[in-house]
Amino acid sequence: xxxxGKGLFEGMVVTARNFVGSYFDKERLVTVQxxxxxxxxxxxxxxxxxxxxxxxKDPVATMRCVACKICETECPPQCIYIVMDRDExxxxxxxPKVFDIDTSVCMQCQICVEVCPFEAIxxxxxxxxxxxxxxxxLVEHLPDLLKSNEYxxxxxxxxxxxxDAKLKAEKEKKAKKAAPAAAAKPAAAVAPKAxxxxxxxxxxxxxxxxxxxxxxxxAPFSPEQRQWLSGFLSxxxxxxxxxxxxxxxxxxxxxTPPTTSAAAPAAxxxxxxxAPAGNWPWHDPGLGMQQRLDxxxxxxxxxxxxxAMAQTDCHxxxxxxxxxxxxxxxxxxxxxxxxxxxxxxTANMLKKLMxxxxxx
Amino acid sequence: MEPIETIKEVVVQAVAxxxxxxxxxxxxxxxxAILADREHAYAVGKFFKEDPxxxxxxxxxxxxxxxxxxxxxxxxxxxxxHLYSVSLKQGPIILKVRAPREVEQCHVxxxxxxxxxxxxxxxxxxxxxxxxxxGHPDLRRILMWDEFTDYPMRKDYEPPxxxxxxxxxxxxxxxxxxxxxxxxxxxAREELEKTKKK
Amino acid sequence: xxxxxxxxxxxTLTQRPxxxxxxxxxxxxxxxxxxxxxxxxxxxxxxxxxxVVALKPVMxxxxxxxxxxxERMAWLGSMPYTDRLDYFNSMTNNWAYALAVEKLAGxxxxxxxxxxxxxxxELTRILNHSCVIGFMLQDLGAWGTPLLYAFRxxxxxxxxxxxxxxxxxxxxxxxFGGVRVDMTEKDLAVARDIISRFPRFLDEFEKLLxxxxxxxxxxxxxxxxxxxxxINASISGPMARASGVEYxxxxxxxxxxxxxxxxRVPVGDIGDVYDRYYIRVLEMRESIKIxxxxxxxxxxxxxxxxxxxxxxxxxxxxxxxxxxxxPKGELGFYLVSDEGGKQPYRYHVRPPSFINLTTLEDMCLxxxxxxxxxxxxxxxIVLGEVDR
Numbered sequence: 001x002x003x004x005g006k007g008l009f010e011g012m013v014v015t016a017r018n019f020v021g022s023y024f025d026k027e028r029l030v031t032v033q034x035x036x037x038x039x040x041x042x043x044x045x046x047x048x049x050x051x052x053x054x055x056x057k058d059p060v061a062t063m064r065c066v067a068c069k070i071c072e073t074e075c076p077p078q079c080i081y082i083v084m085d086r087d088e089x090x091x092x093x094x095x096p097k098v099f100d101i102d103t104s105v106c107m108q109c110q111i112c113v114e115v116c117p118f119e120a121i122x123x124x125x126x127x128x129x130x131x132x133x134x135x136x137x138l139v140e141h142l143p144d145l146l147k148s149n150e151y152x153x154x155x156x157x158x159x160x161x162x163x164d165a166k167l168k169a170e171k172e173k174k175a176k177k178a179a180p181a182a183a184a185k186p187a188a189a190v191a192p193k194a195x196x197x198x199x200x201x202x203x204x205x206x207x208x209x210x211x212x213x214x215x216x217x218x219a220p221f222s223p224e225q226r227q228w229l230s231g232f233l234s235x236x237x238x239x240x241x242x243x244x245x246x247x248x249x250x251x252x253x254x255x256t257p258p259t260t261s262a263a264a265p266a267a268x269x270x271x272x273x274x275a276p277a278g279n280w281p282w283h284d285p286g287l288g289m290q291q292r293l294d295x296x297x298x299x300x301x302x303x304x305x306x307x308a309m310a311q312t313d314c315h316x317x318x319x320x321x322x323x324x325x326x327x328x329x330x331x332x333x334x335x336x337x338x339x340x341x342x343x344x345x346t347a348n349m350l351k352k353l354m355x356x357x358x359x360x
Numbered sequence: 361m362e363p364i365e366t367i368k369e370v371v372v373q374a375v376a377x378x379x380x381x382x383x384x385x386x387x388x389x390x391x392x393a394i395l396a397d398r399e400h401a402y403a404v405g406k407f408f409k410e411d412p413x414x415x416x417x418x419x420x421x422x423x424x425x426x427x428x429x430x431x432x433x434x435x436x437x438x439x440x441x442h443l444y445s446v447s448l449k450q451g452p453i454i455l456k457v458r459a460p461r462e463v464e465q466c467h468v469x470x471x472x473x474x475x476x477x478x479x480x481x482x483x484x485x486x487x488x489x490x491x492x493x494x495g496h497p498d499l500r501r502i503l504m505w506d507e508f509t510d511y512p513m514r515k516d517y518e519p520p521x522x523x524x525x526x527x528x529x530x531x532x533x534x535x536x537x538x539x540x541x542x543x544x545x546x547x548a549r550e551e552l553e554k555t556k557k558k
Numbered sequence: 559x560x561x562x563x564x565x566x567x568x569x570t571l572t573q574r575p576x577x578x579x580x581x582x583x584x585x586x587x588x589x590x591x592x593x594x595x596x597x598x599x600x601x602x603x604x605x606x607x608x609x610v611v612a613l614k615p616v617m618x619x620x621x622x623x624x625x626x627x628x629e630r631m632a633w634l635g636s637m638p639y640t641d642r643l644d645y646f647n648s649m650t651n652n653w654a655y656a657l658a659v660e661k662l663a664g665x666x667x668x669x670x671x672x673x674x675x676x677x678x679x680e681l682t683r684i685l686n687h688s689c690v691i692g693f694m695l696q697d698l699g700a701w702g703t704p705l706l707y708a709f710r711x712x713x714x715x716x717x718x719x720x721x722x723x724x725x726x727x728x729x730x731x732x733x734f735g736g737v738r739v740d741m742t743e744k745d746l747a748v749a750r751d752i753i754s755r756f757p758r759f760l761d762e763f764e765k766l767l768x769x770x771x772x773x774x775x776x777x778x779x780x781x782x783x784x785x786x787x788x789i790n791a792s793i794s795g796p797m798a799r800a801s802g803v804e805y806x807x808x809x810x811x812x813x814x815x816x817x818x819x820x821x822r823v824p825v826g827d828i829g830d831v832y833d834r835y836y837i838r839v840l841e842m843r844e845s846i847k848i849x850x851x852x853x854x855x856x857x858x859x860x861x862x863x864x865x866x867x868x869x870x871x872x873x874x875x876x877x878x879x880x881x882x883x884x885p886k887g888e889l890g891f892y893l894v895s896d897e898g899g900k901q902p903y904r905y906h907v908r909p910p911s912f913i914n915l916t917t918l919e920d921m922c923l924x925x926x927x928x929x930x931x932x933x934x935x936x937x938x939i940v941l942g943e944v945d946r
Binding site for chain 3: 384385386387388391393417418419420421423425426440442446449452454475476477478479480481501502503504505512513
């Protein structure tokens with residue numbers, strides 16, 4: 001039943017159906033009259049990054065960013081520029097002084113968000129960002145980038161609540177680990193090796209495997225070697241910062257042979273909850289390089305290496321600070337320049353320490 | 361497909377005088393290649409195309425790789441051909457040909473008379489690496505403009521230092537922007553002064 | 559083989575033997591600024607009246623040096639750049655690159671992630687084919703109607719991509735060993751809804767176009783590509799299958815989970831523009847079948863292989879070639895890794911559009927200028943891929 005122009009006629013029927021149908025069927029009328037109406041973008045939608053802070057009263061002090069520079073290194077078009085804030089003496093404060101994002105270069109790939117270990121940088125979904133200039137106006141500086149956690153929860157509720165839960169859990173874990181570690185010192189002094197599992201039961205189950213890796217007394221190693229090996233193996237097998245806090249604390253603490261350690265550690269007062277995890281007094285990001293090295297005067301190479309790092313546990317190198325030090329001392333890691341927050345200072349100090357150790 | 365050693369034996373018997381080697385890849389990839397010498401590359405390609413066991417009638421990918429001299433090993437530019445068979449649904453056979461890096465000596469026989477699909481890709485290798493394909497019907501630049509000199513994808517290529525604006529400069533870009541007199545934000549310039557003083 | 563034109567040949571090509579009138583040919587440059595060249599692409603045509611006697615494609619206007627950029631970044635850093643290669647189909651670009659790296663490094667992808675990848679790739683294929691038909695008809699002169707019908711359907715799929723990966727076109731979704739974030743049950747339900755409505759749209763679209771006399775008159779017997787030339791010129795994808803070449807990488811290499819999915823591969827016989835249009839319609843129907851099966855069989859599981867690190871990811875030295883059936887043809891990545899292994903030593907993209915342009919001249923000879931535009935539209939090129 002084909003007449004000339006049948007195809008054309010059918011086509012026009014389709015067009016007519018669409019036209020008339022657009023008055024009745026929502027699905028056929030797809031135009032949104034922007035800017036009077038706007039399409040609600042889905043939750044996951046991303047445009048440019050911003051930095052999250054936790055407390056409105058002091059955004060700069062409570063921002064989560066510690067200027068570890070991982071996002072700067074991983075950014076494909078290199079659109080981020082960070083300069084760490086230092087005080088008058090040159091000691092690094094763990095936050096950025098300058099944090100520039102060039103939005104004309106940023107390709108909104110979200111890689112900076114994925115690699116940030118501190119949940120500090122997140123993606124915004126604001127797409128109306130045109131400016132009147134091409135250069136300065138498109139660079140966003142630190143004040144423009146800082147936005148509150150409430151704002152983040154408003155634009156991305158599911159993601160923000162997951163991040164909040166994760167940060168809370170991490171904080172609790174750190175607090176729980178600090179308290180029993182303080183109680184562990186007198187107990188550990190009495191029977192250092194056998195009691196190593198005891199401080200850990202209150203903390204997460206992850207620390208239990210670390211306790212199992214303590215080298216027994218009758219292994220053919222010197223006390224120093226035993227202590228280092230316990231720490232190294234627990235760091236390597238568990239791999240997470242909280243779990244390594246408990247087991248190596250005993251080796252770091254009891255450098256002298258077990259029999260004589262009863263007196264000295266028992267006299268020390270328990271540290272406050274804000275003290276660093278484990279018994280590494282140098283593990284404070286607020287201390288300067290020389291202060292940290294002075295505090296780590298013990299004979300263990302791994303301790304000195306750890307003191308040379310930036311103490312942020314940011315996993316920039318692929319480990320936490322203790323794990324990296326143990327890996328270098330044990331020979332598993334030969335790259336000495338992986339500490340991003342520490343920059344050249346740390347790399348040079350690590351090189352110096354390794355050379356000294358090589359000569360010794 | 362038979363293992364690569366069998367294929368090599370077959371080719372050595374069929375093409376007189378060909379000197380072939382096997383180049384291994386990562387164990388996971390399982391893609392070893394046959395390295396042919398320049399004089400016999402065309403004959404080897406023709407054999408792969410016409411032999412009824414292989415019938416490699418589809419030349420999928422042609423590319424060049426630049427290897428810089430390392431120690432006392434001379435550098436070379438390697439042209440890689442990936443061949444597949446549409447009629448027998450098999451492949452890939454990977455054919456590699458090497459040439460010295462100096463532009464006057466960097467000549468390789470063109471396989472475009474065998475596979476028309478290699479035409480544009482060989483032109484691209486010529487444009488970006490400086491490999492001259494002898495026997496190519498129309499060898500001229502394809503991606504860069506015709507008056508361009510030098511070969512941009514080589515490892516020792518120096519890009520021109522033209523900088524307009526570098527708001528987030530990094531590492532060597534920072535140094536070169538400073539040398540070229542590029543405009544930078546004040547903080548970047550401060551940091552540059554500090555590194556110079558050190 | 560087409561020989562290059564010398565100066566004298568160019569001007570003596572059309573001497574009419576019984577000639578009262580001696581004419582000259584006219585060299586016209588179609589592009590690079592042109593609404594129908596699918597990007598910044600130039601064709602140097604030599605015309606005798608309206609008939610094409612020679613045609614040389616000139617490309618490189620969008621050359622962004624993607625291959626050299628990849629050499630200075632880590633392996634993951636090039637993933638967002640692969641989105642911008644064939645900017646319509648970012649999911650398949652990402653998958654091709656992830657596949658090449660996984661082949662080189664020996665990474666195994668979990669089942670759930672493989673199914674998600676197949677779903678995304680087939681949705682991309684539907685996107686691309688409906689777009690290309692729309693654009694081809696726009697070039698034919700159907701001002702906007704089929705184009706915007708196709709884009710109306712595309713919007714639904716793009717909304718799904720935005721909900722899952724964060725961005726409509728530059729998705730950056732695949733990672734080595736899986737995908738970046740998982741598709742939730744809600745997303746899968748949205749995908750099922752889209753697929754249930756799509757056949758109805760496709761029927762309407764076909765009714766609009768397939769028996770349309772204008773389309774038939776303008777596209778049948780225009781731009782014929784013979785089968786042997788297609789194979790010899792490394793043409794791949796729907797363009798090759800329209801000429802009768804039975805080669806689909808999904809069936810040959812059986813990458814991902816395509817080995818388990820039951821679908822047919824449509825193959826044309828003449829290889830003219832109409833065949834290339836109609837084969838894309840048939841491929842969209844097959845994609846719907848694949849999607850239905852994938853959405854039915856998707857297992858639960860992790861969405862990425864847990865042992866793959868995001869940072870400091872190293873690959874042992876060696877080289878490898880990985881390819882997928884992108885909507886435009888065979889998209890392959892040739893990667894070379896050296897000692898150190900943190901960055902690619904050589905990174906090469908085998909773009910389907912670039913190589914499919916090899917036979918543009920052969921197809922256009924003897925046709926009119928208006929046909930050149932349609933033939934180019936049926937090849938389905940994207941300049942991001944041609945020039946990289």
